[in-house]
Amino acid sequence: MTSKDIYANENKLYLLKGLYIILFIFYLILFVFLFLTNGSISYFIKNNMIYTIIPLFIPVILSLVGLNDYKIESNSEYLKIYSNCILMGMFFETFKNKIIININEPFENKISKSHFGLRKSLIVKQKVNNKLIKNKINISLLSNKELELLQQKLKIANSGK
Known part of the structure; x- marks a missing residue:
């Protein structure tokens, strides 16, 4: 298996770990805005909480589908x-x-x-x-x-x- 194969299983695992880290950083920034601001950003996040929860299901669905090593x-x-x-x-x-x-x-x-x-x-x-x-x-x-x-x-x- 060569390192030039971007679809190789090891590279997919790194991409998924990167996806998990990006989601974690996104939610960290989101909750900082939610708890530390009192303006329109906090109001918008509170009213549209369902749209911020949906990306949490991406890792769960991918893992349940069967990401295999x-x-x-x-x-x-x-x-x-x-x-x-x-x-x-x-x-x-x-x-x-x-x-x-x-x-x-x-x-x-x-x-x-x-x-x-x-x-x-x-x-x-x-x-x-x-x-x-x-x-x-x-x-x-x-x-x-x-x-x-x-x-x-x-x-x-x-x-x-």
């Missing part, structure tokens, strides 16, 4: 894909996903797209100890370069190299 590791035996929902993963273990693919065993992988191609999921099926194991992980926020890299790793792992 991805990590892909590969070695000679396993391919590991970790997905951690940034906000909800701190509170619930169900929002932390991990797929471990045994490279020595045959497996099938498929990338399914839904919601007009906005939501992408990786579905991996592998037979381990005579049991068919099916894992699904959300890969919607991977950039095209990261998605190609993941497909290459899966193709190399599936060919047994």
Whole structure:
């Protein structure tokens, strides 16, 4: 993954952290005006409080939709894909996903797209100890370069190299 890929997952996380900081500064300035002035600015803010509360929902909605932090590791035996929902993963273990693919065993992988191609999921099926194991992980926020890299790793792992 190169640093020139502005749509890379690490860069998205920095953009979101920047968005959170900008929202925090905006509300800090807003409340300073609200509590330290008695003029028309304070009156305007008090009368239109609903419009100042709406931007607070942006981080909550983005986090609930599923902003995931991805990590892909590969070695000679396993391919590991970790997905951690940034906000909800701190509170619930169900929002932390991990797929471990045994490279020595045959497996099938498929990338399914839904919601007009906005939501992408990786579905991996592998037979381990005579049991068919099916894992699904959300890969919607991977950039095209990261998605190609993941497909290459899966193709190399599936060919047994």
